[in-house]
Amino acid sequence: MRYGILLMGAPYSSQAAHSALRFARAVAGRGHRLEAVFFYHEGVHNAARLAAPPQDEPHLVDGWAALSADHGVPLQVCIAAALRRGLLDEREAARHGKQGHSVEPPFELTGLGQLVDLGLRCDRLVTFGP
Amino acid sequence: MENDEEQDVAGDLLVILRHGPHGSSWLREGLDAALVAAAFGRRVTLLFMGEGVTALVPGQQRGPLGQKGTAPTLEMLEMYDIDSLLVEAEALSRLGLDGDELMLSPRRVEAAALPGLTACHSLVLTF
Numbered sequence: 001m002r003y004g005i006l007l008m009g010a011p012y013s014s015q016a017a018h019s020a021l022r023f024a025r026a027v028a029g030r031g032h033r034l035e036a037v038f039f040y041h042e043g044v045h046n047a048a049r050l051a052a053p054p055q056d057e058p059h060l061v062d063g064w065a066a067l068s069a070d071h072g073v074p075l076q077v078c079i080a081a082a083l084r085r086g087l088l089d090e091r092e093a094a095r096h097g098k099q100g101h102s103v104e105p106p107f108e109l110t111g112l113g114q115l116v117d118l119g120l121r122c123d124r125l126v127t128f129g130p
Numbered sequence: 131m132e133n134d135e136e137q138d139v140a141g142d143l144l145v146i147l148r149h150g151p152h153g154s155s156w157l158r159e160g161l162d163a164a165l166v167a168a169a170f171g172r173r174v175t176l177l178f179m180g181e182g183v184t185a186l187v188p189g190q191q192r193g194p195l196g197q198k199g200t201a202p203t204l205e206m207l208e209m210y211d212i213d214s215l216l217v218e219a220e221a222l223s224r225l226g227l228d229g230d231e232l233m234l235s236p237r238r239v240e241a242a243a244l245p246g247l248t249a250c251h252s253l254v255l256t257f
Contacts, residue, residue, distance in 0.1 A: 006255070041159050041257075081159060112166040119253035120142060120172075127256065 002033045004122035006115065007129075008041035011060040012053065014130035017046055021063050023126065028071040035122050036074040037064065038115045039107075041129070044082040047075070047107040068106040076118075079109040139214050141173030144251035147182035151200040152193060157185055160257025161203045168210040175214040175251060176207070178236060183221045186232035204233060216247070 005024055009016025020037070027034050039046050051061045068075050083092060086102060089109050093101040103109060119125040145164040149156035168174045178186060185200055192199035207215070217236040222229050229238055239247065248254050 040163075041155065080162065112163055113170050115163065115255075116143065116167040116170060116172060116253070119255065125253060 001123045002035055002121070003027045004035050004118040004125040005037040006119075006125055006127040007037060007039050007043035007046060009128060009130040010042040010045040011048075011051065012057075013042070016128040016130050017043070017060050018058065020128035021058075021060060021067065023128070024067055024073070028067070028073070034071060034073045036076050036114070036118050037067075038118055039075070039077045040081055040112075040115060042085075043129075044077050044085055044087050047077045047082065047087055047103045049102050049104045065106055075107045076110045076114050077103065077107050078112055078115070080112070082109055139175050139216070139247065140250040141175050141214065142252050143167045143172050144175045144177060144248060144254045146177045146179055146254065146256040147185065148180045149257065150181045150184040151190060152197075155197075156257045157182065157200050158198065158203070160255070161200060163255055163257070164212060165203070165206070165210055168212050173214075174210075174212045175216065175247075176212060176236075177216045177218070177239070177247065178221075179218040180221050181225075183217050183225060183227060183232075186217065186234060186236060187227065188231065188233050201233070207234065218244075 005020055007017060007020045011017040024034055024037060046060055046064060048061060053059055064075055067073055088098060088101050089103040090101045092109060145160055147157055147160045151157050164174050164176055190199060190201050215234055215236040216239045219238040219240050
């Protein structure tokens with residue numbers, strides 16, 4: 001089956017991000033196709049390049065990147081929700097005159113149209129939120 | 131009769147709004163998703179449920195915290211051809227609201243009609 005994931009919970013604030021990552025791994029591990037993970041609302045914080053959780057906790061940002069590397073899953077971050085929360089890739093940082101950037105590949109800033117497209121393209125879009 | 135009603139509102143996307151206009155960004159970000167889908171030519175139905183029905187109470191300002199209010203966005207829905215607006219009847223009575231006073235004249239739906247409503251849309255997003 002073709003799955004998509006919509007994540008709207010921030011990492012380390014609620015269970016949503018942990019559950020979404022475990023679900024994503026289970027979907028891919030069972031041989032289903034995970035078309036993309038879309039990060040919206042507070043879920044955009046999962047793309048924070050500078051996240052530095054204690055070493056005895058799961059590193060969610062690295063976890064998403066590993067999922068993408070292992071299974072070729074696109075990690076799409078809503079650009080409007082990201083910018084207002086301080087999550088900018090190199091291009092947006094330059095455009096807004098900011099020093100440094102907080103989002104890097106495999107996360108990509110993209111529009112909400114991608115979420116609608118993902119939801120209509122997949123057999124199942126599963127939402128995780130606080 | 132019930133089937134007629136379902137066909138009437140059937141579409142690509144059902145956006146369920148369950149948060150009020152103040153206190154969080156859920157409502158605003160849910161409306162953004164609806165507007166973008168409509169801008170891409172998708173048929174969108176909005177369902178105001180629970181506290182979400184308070185979004186339709188007229189006369190709301192942006193508030194002292196300076197966040198953008200949602201009322202101007204709601205007034206734009208028609209421009210985006212989002213004219214399928216539903217409101218949960220039970221939430222109205224629970225919150226003591228008179229449906230006739232709400233912005234945009236949404237249609238009331240009873241709890242029993244909700245499963246049919248989700249079933250007749252390809253995609254459901256809940257905010």
